[in-house]
Amino acid sequence: MEPPYIAIDSTYKVLENEAVTSEVIDSYIQMTSMNMLDVEKRIEHVLELITYRMDYWERLIDGADSLLWIKSKGHGWAMYKQNVGCGYIRLYRLQPSPKMDHRRDSPWTRGNWITLNSERELFNLIDSQEASYVFNAWKEHKLKVLEQPTKFAEGRLANTSVEQVIVASKGDGCAICGDKATHRAATTMGDDSAVMIEISLCKSHEYDVNEHSCVLAFFGTLFFLNLEIPDLIMLDHIPDKLIEPIFSIISSNLGATFTPPQKGNNGWESRFVMDDGWYWLLRLNNLKSYAYMLFDDSNKQLHRIDSAPDHPDIPFGPDHQHINPTKKNHKIEPSFTYGIPLLISLYYIKVSECIKIRYNNQFNRDSQRLAFLVLLQI
Structure with a gap:
């Protein structure tokens, strides 16, 4: 049975290639990680993410906390550790295409790789009581922080054409500084199967969104992006x-x-x-x-x-x-x-x-x- 890998490339396809750094890739995964609670996983506190692009993979290698080579599988993982912003261990790896996996005889020359004999050895390393405790504490805190944004999202999902909600938040709520969130900025894109982006903000940053052409452009800045938004989307009214x-x-x-x-x-x-x-x-x-x-x-x-x-x-x-x-x-x-x-x-x-x-x-x-x-x- 194929492991429940999460493909990441489509998330960044609208961006200029040079804008997709390891920081951008992992920041997005961290900020939206609460949306992945119900995604199938082999280990509850581990996200197994794959890219089909060599350039993304090389950038992920450069930004990783650890590089783990699985000798029996002939592939490697770029590991990003748990932190205050995200209780998941994020494991990234390269797969040449959706239908073809890869196998190498040795790790890449790029980066410093730790060799493990099998995936079991990898899981023994990351499936620890300490990692599980950190994840559960983070999850409990985030569920409390996101109680109101979640209710708002559920209202849109239950009562509107919105089929997917992306909630941007970190720390105690505010997507910018991590302080307690008291406000939100939201935008909905699409019609029959719309996507809503909801950004949690503290009182100090509630007006920051007004400095941008629209909520979507502001959302881009959270990931160090400069999104080009069509003029019509920038309007706050119907012409x-x-x-x-x-x-x-x-x-x-x-x-x-x-x-x-x-x-x-x-x-x-x-x-x-x-x-x-x-x-x-x-x-x-x-x-x-x-x-x-x-x-x-x-x-x-x-x-x-x-x-x-x-x-x-x-x-x-x-x-x-x-x-x-x-x-x-x-x-x-x-x-x-x-x-x-x-x-x-x-x-x-x-x-x-x-x-x-x-x-x-x-x-x-x-x-x-x-x-x-x-x-x-x-």
Whole structure:
């Protein structure tokens, strides 16, 4: 049975080759290592990582803490030790291609290699009580530190089209300095199977992201990279010329008609009317300033999702949703949304189960407005 190796090359393929140093490679693995808790491993506290590129391999050799040659296998591992930032031992090795392994008679001339007779000898070396203790202490600490980021990620995974979450954090949370994190920066890329990047930040560094063109560019700097981001991604709003095409697509998905978008002091506004007279009122100023309001055919507001910072007690704000907002003491919940109503998200089966209860099991009657709720959760 093939060991559960983790291939790393695709992570760095968008970068200029000279930017992919051993520090960049291993920093990324360290910062995202909590995402690998559920990845299959031979030893719980050891990540076995492979590269198919000789240039990456040579750089990993140069940066390794130890170089271990396995005589019986004819291959070597570049070992990076556990540290405060990562409780995993990271083992890297070269494999010429996904379908072909390599075997050598001797170690590379590059670096100082320690010869071991077998993988069993390697595992005896790294599968120690001390290493396991360090890993478990690190894991326990990180789970506590990442409790809130994890809940936010779970909210996006459960309620939106996000299928993968990358959480950047170190030490007590802040991805920059390791101090206690009290804030986060997040961005979502893609549509049907989106990826969310979530960066934990302390109070001292919460505004550092504003010095960059977008969250993705800021994420790159954490790994010593200078990412070239297309102009459109740098915007913090939807360009005016795209409003009507976007609203037209939403209308088509809903099977609704929409009023011509009007721009006022609070941004763009339009009404999407379904066949039964129910309608959604959209108010969209920018990606962080919006409101989506659902009305029945008697103009009673049944649901509202908005970004107003008027409920600081709601987790993961300011974005939140009002359940039956016209009722006194109505329920207010996190919404896990922002101001791009076009991205498709909630899995339909989950939406139907939730909204059947919320709207008194009238799913058949409400199918069109449910479809629009799907469009809102991004």
